[in-house]
Amino acid sequence: MANLAAVALEFAEQQRKQRLLDVLADRDRIAQDLHDNVIQRLFATGMSLQSSMVPGADPQRVAAVVQHAVEQLDRTVREIRTTIFDLHTTGAAASTSLRRRLLDAVGDLSIHSTVAPNVQFVGPIDTLVPDRIHPHAEAVLREGLSNALRHSQSDKITVAVTADDSFSIEIVDNGTGLPATPRRSGLANLERRAEQCAGVCSIGPGPDGGTRVLWTVPL
Structure with missing residues (x-):
């Protein structure tokens, strides 16, 4: 019994050290991002x-320089808020965070792109959105953002993720817009995932040209 207790204590200590190393590594990554x-x-x-x-x-x-500076400062504030959220979700909680999954998806897709998408989160994403929607949300974001990055020829892409009475992902670019005969495979995939969650998906022109994808499911 004493030997078993010693092994259990040693195992617990090793787990504690590993968790500490994970926290330090994640904070080092956040500091580098900042x-x-x-x-x-x-x-x-x-x-x-x-x-x-x-x-x-x-x-x-x-006036143009000041306007651009205001936009950059606004974007910086959002990134600092995201970083603060990362600090609160370090460790086990981060692996189940939908916000973290979506940010990772944006990072993966835009790492080799000349366009840096502007990502906005509104509402308690990780609290309101049930787990069953998470894989659909990530797949929709990857499909919609990938299309915008590869085919829209835009220099500005905005991603807005909102959770209130419903959960929505909106992707807007200022590119060339939808072609006359768009490929239906990707669009059909977005629509099918919306239907599986009792939601809807609309794809059309954006407010300033380009393309707007809005994927919405009820909560």
Whole structure:
């Protein structure tokens, strides 16, 4: 009994150390993300604002620079909020986080792309959305975002994920729009997954041209 107790204590200690290593590794990754994305963007935004303060600068150019700086700051705030969420979901909880799964999907798809999608989360995604919807949501995001990155020829893509009375994924780009005869396989897959969750999927032109995909299921 004493030997078994000793083994159990040793095993528990090793598990504790492994969890600590996982936490430290994840925090190191988050710190690297903050440095590579947030800090660099803030530095670039500051430089662009400084360049607009030259005496005699064109007012229209100054207005464009300020507008771009505001957009970059807004995006930076969202990324910091996501980082804070990551710190709260480090470890076992992160593996079941739908928000984390969707962010990982966006990262996987855009790592070699020249366009960085703007991702927005609204509402308690991880609290309201049941587990049965998670694989559908990830598959829909991958399909819709992959199409936008590969075929839309856009320079701006927005992904909005919302949870309230319903759960929705909206992907909007400013590209060339839907072709006259779009491939039905990918679109049919999105529609089929919506039907399996008692929801709907609409695909059409965006508010400023391009394409808008809206996948919605009730909660």
